[in-house]
Amino acid sequence: MAAGDRKYFSKQLVALLVGATLCSYFGSVPVSYGQDNTSAQDIGKKIPEGAKLLLSANELVYNRDADLVSAVGGVQINYGGYKMVAQKVEYNQKTGRMMALGNVELVSPDGNRIYADNLDVTDNFADGFLNSLRIETSDNTRIVAESGQRVGGTMMILNKGVYTACLPCAEDPKRAPFWQVKAKRVIQNGVTHTIRLESARFELLGYPIAFLPFIEVPDNTVKRKSGFLFPTMSLSQNLGFGLSIPYYYVISPSMDATVTTTGYTAQGFLVEGEFRQRFENGTHILRVAGIDQAKPDNFSSGTSDAEASRRGMVASKAEFRINPRWTFGWDVMVQSDNNFSKTYKLKDFTGTDRTNQIYLTGLGKRNYFDMRAFYFDVQDADRTNTAEKQQAIVYPSLDYHYVAPQPLAGGELSADVNLTNISRTHDDFYTVDGFDRFRGLKGQTSRLTAELQWKRTYVTPTGLVITPLLAARGDAFALNMDDPTGYSGNYLDDNSATRSMFTAGLELRYPILMTTENSTHILEPIAQIYARPDEQLAGRLPNEDAQSFVFDATSLFDRDKFSGYDRVEGGTRANVGVQYTGTFDSGYKLHGIFGQSYQIAGQNSFATDDLVNVGADSGLETDRSDYVGLGGVETPYGVSVAASYRLDEKDFEFRRGDLTTAYQNDTFQTQVTYTHLSAQPAYGFAEDNDEIQTSSKVKFKDYWSIFGGIAWDLNNDVLSRRTLGLSYEDECTIFTIAYTDTRDSDDESASDWTIGARLTFRTLGDIKIGTNTLE
Numbered sequence: 001m002a003a004g005d006r007k008y009f010s011k012q013l014v015a016l017l018v019g020a021t022l023c024s025y026f027g028s029v030p031v032s033y034g035q036d037n038t039s040a041q042d043i044g045k046k047i048p049e050g051a052k053l054l055l056s057a058n059e060l061v062y063n064r065d066a067d068l069v070s071a072v073g074g075v076q077i078n079y080g081g082y083k084m085v086a087q088k089v090e091y092n093q094k095t096g097r098m099m100a101l102g103n104v105e106l107v108s109p110d111g112n113r114i115y116a117d118n119l120d121v122t123d124n125f126a127d128g129f130l131n132s133l134r135i136e137t138s139d140n141t142r143i144v145a146e147s148g149q150r151v152g153g154t155m156m157i158l159n160k161g162v163y164t165a166c167l168p169c170a171e172d173p174k175r176a177p178f179w180q181v182k183a184k185r186v187i188q189n190g191v192t193h194t195i196r197l198e199s200a201r202f203e204l205l206g207y208p209i210a211f212l213p214f215i216e217v218p219d220n221t222v223k224r225k226s227g228f229l230f231p232t233m234s235l236s237q238n239l240g241f242g243l244s245i246p247y248y249y250v251i252s253p254s255m256d257a258t259v260t261t262t263g264y265t266a267q268g269f270l271v272e273g274e275f276r277q278r279f280e281n282g283t284h285i286l287r288v289a290g291i292d293q294a295k296p297d298n299f300s301s302g303t304s305d306a307e308a309s310r311r312g313m314v315a316s317k318a319e320f321r322i323n324p325r326w327t328f329g330w331d332v333m334v335q336s337d338n339n340f341s342k343t344y345k346l347k348d349f350t351g352t353d354r355t356n357q358i359y360l361t362g363l364g365k366r367n368y369f370d371m372r373a374f375y376f377d378v379q380d381a382d383r384t385n386t387a388e389k390q391q392a393i394v395y396p397s398l399d400y401h402y403v404a405p406q407p408l409a410g411g412e413l414s415a416d417v418n419l420t421n422i423s424r425t426h427d428d429f430y431t432v433d434g435f436d437r438f439r440g441l442k443g444q445t446s447r448l449t450a451e452l453q454w455k456r457t458y459v460t461p462t463g464l465v466i467t468p469l470l471a472a473r474g475d476a477f478a479l480n481m482d483d484p485t486g487y488s489g490n491y492l493d494d495n496s497a498t499r500s501m502f503t504a505g506l507e508l509r510y511p512i513l514m515t516t517e518n519s520t521h522i523l524e525p526i527a528q529i530y531a532r533p534d535e536q537l538a539g540r541l542p543n544e545d546a547q548s549f550v551f552d553a554t555s556l557f558d559r560d561k562f563s564g565y566d567r568v569e570g571g572t573r574a575n576v577g578v579q580y581t582g583t584f585d586s587g588y589k590l591h592g593i594f595g596q597s598y599q600i601a602g603q604n605s606f607a608t609d610d611l612v613n614v615g616a617d618s619g620l621e622t623d624r625s626d627y628v629g630l631g632g633v634e635t636p637y638g639v640s641v642a643a644s645y646r647l648d649e650k651d652f653e654f655r656r657g658d659l660t661t662a663y664q665n666d667t668f669q670t671q672v673t674y675t676h677l678s679a680q681p682a683y684g685f686a687e688d689n690d691e692i693q694t695s696s697k698v699k700f701k702d703y704w705s706i707f708g709g710i711a712w713d714l715n716n717d718v719l720s721r722r723t724l725g726l727s728y729e730d731e732c733t734i735f736t737i738a739y740t741d742t743r744d745s746d747d748e749s750a751s752d753w754t755i756g757a758r759l760t761f762r763t764l765g766d767i768k769i770g771t772n773t774l775e
Helices: 011-026 040-046
Strands: 002-004 053-056 059-063 068-079 082-092 097-107 113-122 128-136 142-151 155-164 179-189 194-204 207-218 232-236 240-252 255-264 268-279 282-292 310-321 326-335 353-363 367-378 393-403 412-424 428-432 435-440 443-455 465-481 496-509 512-515 519-531 572-584 589-601 627-634 639-647 654-664 668-677 689-700 704-713 718-729 733-742 753-761 765-769
Antiparallel strands (some): 068 082, 142 155, 179 194, 310 326, 367 393, 393 412, 412 443, 465 496, 496 519, 627 639, 654 668, 668 689, 733 753, 753 765
């Protein structure tokens, strides 16, 4: 490195060169679409204290007559993680300006890059110019401009700017990107923290499709700013075409709101409001919506959609952290009729079943507490439907789990407590194929359950895993319900009841590892036995939380196979099975479980009728259960097969299960699932239920794909759901359009078919048609 008059070249001047280059331009580039940059004022703060400056050049020259300091030839500056290269860097002491010339490139620690032919800046960083400017951010967005100018230290102006988030075409870099925004001027104002694009033109595939005199958006230093958001469009059978225009309003640093007006061609204007407030220890969201329907008769006659004119809803959701362990919150919704939110597809409220709740939870190192109260909304267009009135009101349900910190006799001691208090205003009763089912009785019932469990695991030198278990449980009931009219079973007609259950269990597992030159196999026989007395008051008490009972391979080895506390498994039972896992060097993988359960002694709880016939046709009602299993194969060629099944214990007839076959490669993926449920008249299913569901996606011509699917009810020979769509996806754009047709003979909703579309420009935002089709 050569230098002239080095004694006059001070460290302060080098710092000025680097600071001017890095600070005044990198942070000032106007990224107007949410890029994660930093303002000029903040750059200096990010450079570590005591950071060393490295300067490399072919030659350093000080011209005393012209007061000019120059670094010439292959200039490289590295300071605090920032890097700059240029062919030449000059500082003029007379004019107070610094100039970087020739292929200037700046790189920030986060990977953002700025390219320019030359850079000219004053020594107070207030004013300057760049020519042939190009910016590449770490998330692959790009801004190109003919020139840039910094004015007064607070404003940056780019002339003839072009913005895009698309990568250049590898075969033809000069070809226009898929989309880009061109503007005559791009102005970043550091005082108002806004970015203004003047004479903005949006281009798609090089062709202009939209023009605006100007667009003004907040810059990257502004987290929130009031203004209109991207509109959303929808199209449905009974609502018509809808255009939603949301407006976002910042109320304070901790409060904001969004007001959305949707105009439907068939029903008029729907107004929605969402108010959000953040507290020091939590958040609260309040939502309201309402409409005065213009054409209620568009809906099916006799439905709540057709008979209601003015419709609306109010919802509130909050969560507050009382301390690091305790959380309190609620999520509730009230609406004018029982189908408004579902018909108008209000976000988060479109489901048929809606759970309103208030809760208190606590989580410790070895314990857990959860208390909740529930009210269930059932959204249905039938005004006479009593399904919602038949739902239980839960106030409250309490769960507590505790694990002792110290071992007891070398094993783990745990405790579980559950308290449930519910009421109903209507009986939940129906008859199927001559069988009466009382899913709930009018009145109030309470139950308190407490259980202690101890278990310990031993591993013998031969690899046998032995796990003994002891458990004790007690239940207390308070009953104040109407008697089940017409029930032929032995129902307990009393105001209170108690019961207990004691269990002694033993589990044996013997994993066997087998290896070959190209594969590994694990075969694990499993045997369990649980000795218990008979279930007390079996079938004579209400069953509220143990109705959704399914016996399959996933529940084969459960100690108590009932899904809730209201029923408890009694008698001595053994569960026997084997599970297998195999992996091959060629890429094949196998797994499976197969087994059976045996009622060895005592009363079989699953053969004992209760108010909902929960054990009927379950596969466990006989002394020898049905055979259950699951299995799967994965291949290195993208083909996979998975099956779950229950086979009759006498003739191996297929009772319940599903079979899924899937294939996937770079251009094609498909999945076919067949599901079979044998008739269970005593449990509410009068006929067999067989359904085939398929979904496929074919990728063609670079980024384009076509997808679709059907759900075919084989028993009724009805296509219950059909979907067909087209999509495009590259690194900067996603476009999807889909048609969905849904049929449900039990619930003819307000809209049978919908069209949904979504166009996403990365870093700009979304344009949607439809609100829930493609979520």
